[in-house]
Amino acid sequence: MDEPLFDAPIPGQGLTHELGGRPWQSPPQYSTVDEAVDYYTSRLSTPEATSQIIDILKMGIPVTSLANTIQMSSIMDGKHSIDVGMLVLPLIVEVIMYIAEQEGIDYDDGLTDVKDNKTNAVILENIRTQMKEKAGEPTEEKPVVEEQVEEPTGLMARRA
């Protein structure tokens, strides 16, 4: 049985904040596609962003999901509007795939049909490498602790 969620927002909580107080309710920082393209190309090409993207792709996250998350978080931060985000989204996918191929890692582009029910090859490869690493390491055997039976020491205890 599903447990009730007590940390969910109460109905109408989204309307309690002052209008215009949220970043996405104010005019976006980059209003045109050209500005958004410059923003993403410069942001995604930094060493920090590149290493984070590679780590995420190595976990088996599809490129399309990652790109959508990046543009959605930028909308929430008030960087650009939803319309600009939709227009820039294919470019973000292309940039992420370029970064992945530049680093020479296997990645899931997320463009293949999801309905074929096949297990992701990247995830399988990661599991294989993890199992190989585990097989190479010596297994730690825990020392067996014998349970000591406490003998009753009271006045009424049976004496041997």
Add this chain to the structure above:
Amino acid sequence: MITNPARELYSNMDIDKLKPAKEETKGLLSKRNSMSMPNDASSQPAFRVAQHMLIYRQQREMLKNG
């Protein structure tokens, strides 16, 4: 239901058939448009995004082919 539009948007960007943008001549005898707004595809934001994508695609193909 939360859907991810990235797959459809990326697939619909048919940048393989993209024609390069024409560079306007700026000579004195060049033809001038009477309207201030240009009427070609380069004025469309999706076209400009596709131009950027094409550059990255070409770089990716260069990496693949070595």
